[in-house]
Amino acid sequence: MKAVSALAAVRHLLDTGAVRRGDTLLDSSSGIYAYALALACHRYGMRCHIVGSTTVDRTLRTQLAVLGATLEQMEPCSDLKLDQKRRVERVHEILAEHPEYHWMRQYHDDVHYLGYRAIADRIREAVGGAGGAGGGAAGLTLVGGVGSGASTGALARYLRGADDPARPPADVELVGVQPYGSLTFGAEHVPDPEIIIAGIGSSIPFGNVSHELYDTLHWISFDAALAGSVDLLRRHAVFAGLSTGAGYLAARHERERAPERTVLFIAADTGHRYVDTVYARHREAKALTDLAPREVADQRQLALPWSRMRWNRAPAPAGPQMRAFRARGSPGWPLRAMLEA
Template structure:
């Protein structure tokens, strides 16, 4: 029996959509990393119950951290994106979290930079606060070990392709680290962080796990800042600032997907498979379908990080505009100078940043 609702929310479902096409569906994915990170900080004495934990968020992590703080008796202070909606604001308030939301801004790149500036201002005023640094601290990898174990048990790890938004690197990066590991040795704390050699442990062959990252145009993480999407940069899977816990060398292939294409993917996923998920999931679904078609002998698993509720007005209400996904295909490129909307694909070959 779970001791707190956060534990239940963080437990994903594995849904087989087609032969060798699997969806790893979360209600709120970042609860996994927030719970494990806060527990690790308490266990190691970095923070104590009653301390204030601080971070910036476009939405999902704010809710996750608020739940983790509620679970462990901490205070929570969030500098929120302009995209944080009324439902989330209300939940955070009732959970006891403090939210500072950025003023309305059409440029999400500027919104992200302003949030970082505000974080530093708050730390100057309250040096006793602990900044969670979800975009930079590899403690956010820890919670995905159990998820990887569940995937390995259900699907096996050999011949597996994992597809998902890159974001801070904690979800897809951590899953690849743990799934590629040659053995199931004891949890060694931060062994799955960006600088870990967990995939090269002695004692066995590393599993055949390919990692496919999904990015929006305009994100600097893999060098697409020179191409802008007229609709939006998909918050949560890309960034206008460098993220410290993205391990570029984990990724085999990258897909850059526009808002319109991701919208089509989200609508098709709901219509065809009844999975109601967010915009980044629609992008991941498109990429997963393509990788599945290219390599039908491999099991392709894609991440659905959250539900579609906060995208009802911006995505699902526009379902009649969605183009058929069968008519969408990526442009294969060999250099980032060739990137173009609505969808580009490139072999990354586990290169460093």
Template sequence: MIHPHIADALKIPDLVRLTDGLVLIRFESMKIYSALGAVRHLLDRGTIRPGQTLLDSSSGIYAYALALACHRYGLRCHIVASTTVDTTTRAQLEVLGATVEQVRPSGTLQLDQELRVRRVREILATRPGTHWMRQYHDDIHYLGYHEVADRITAAFGDRPLTVVGGVGSGASTGGLVERLRATDPAVRLVGVQPFGSVTFGSQDHHDPEAIIAGIGSSIVFDNVRHHLYDALHWLDFTHAMAGAVALLRDHAVFAGLSTGAAFLAAGHEARRHPDRLHLVIGADTGHRYVERVFARHREALDPAALKPVEIAQPEELSMPWSTMAWQRTPCPAAWKERAA
């Protein structure tokens, strides 16, 4: 197949068998599906037009995806970037034609996201005609993952399936599993969260070493549909690092921290449910984590020696790794009231 644009080629994932019970769905950059699907939908609907500027905030993966989508469809792109956006990613964004503002360094996930949201609102107030993509809140970002789900169904439709991945904006895991459950309601979804994220109640636990970009939040994301998740895992930086290093060492897969965290969580789930196939979402490559993770590989913990604390409710959370049966429970009303 000859693709009309590089984005159409880059979006396609590879399926890699890790063990009998674990398969990795490995993306070059997962959110290309989300950005392409959303932009195409907005163009078809007439909400945006070629030449218009699309704006959003990102910790890296979505910024690259949106820049590619804008390049493909003849749109301008403006990114308010997290401090986790590295030099390599920023350079690619700028060459692709995106304008990039990076917020000042901050020590917490909460401050980083608050600064980005504040700046987005300032831009919208002063630049009429700019369209905010709202990757965290607009459910059009679910649409692109339907194609991925159909690929998964075609590959594994005859085996009980559990999907394991970072929660983040909610669109990737949510979009995949809603589509998969249309044909098999028994598909399980296991979400992965960092400590410090408000999404599933870990905001009072501070991970001192690092922000795990893209899988947690200090603000409420409307695209997270809590009732889709069967179980949750909360992991700190050291455990995500252990998973990422082990994935490279044992399986030659160079992937980011969210993939490392999902790999570790999926291993635990597979030991508990050996009858099921566990699909690990590998959202991106490991390039932006070279200095903070892979150059320190000798410090990585041995995954075989790690196991989570099993809890019954978020109030029992304890670092560095906790897990809980969520059982497709809707977002608690008290959490919504607190966010409001």
């Protein structure tokens, strides 16, 4: 999924003179973005340096090596929050040693929104417009893991017409999917006994998450996402990752609530790195008919395995980490200039 984002970001940096061919691009990743950035660097003649999560598997390590990327992988760690913190600290150490490296800041730089404009255009064509009515007379509901905020945030902005003031307002609802334990929408106080689903949550504030874009949030546990992934393969022959299983659950529910709307969900990656941790446990998967979200009014009511809350395009939740981050402001590129580029 992030290949479109990384390719557009690197091309923009080259076009604007922010980097030159042969420069080294640096970032941290739990998997998908590492592969995407390595592909982009290979295409445009750049060097790629990745600080990888402990979850990066042998298959991805091999792919990165073939593409010529340098990978520094964190030591095994049972706490993905600590893993994320250590990766960010290592990035800063590398920048101190190599100030000539360009840090891509996939979590904080709006340059990563650019690649999704073309995807939004394809969605408009596929669902019959997504402009004016937003995917037919009843509108479009977009479902996806929040993660860094770039994919769902960018698609919602473009589909709603942020890049074209002349286009009529579109009826596009954005539904974000989060793991328990994620800080982004205020669920850090509810741990998942299994794992935080890598890639769709965060233990640190992300500047690319625009909370005001989201209409609804689903918090989905590892066990529920596992059931979604297994059902998706059995029912639709789609072999995808754990975040896709979570998105599939949320999308099915939103479709049942509003069958008149077109519902689209993002399947971020394939299931290969989840063979042992998810698909080998397929006998444990619950039937989807046994799963339903608990409707909550605020984060204090969150409970495993699945909770749903209307967000109503509210600002970021109050909290010391989020307040400190927002006080600093996002270090990213000015979004309006990016949308108009």
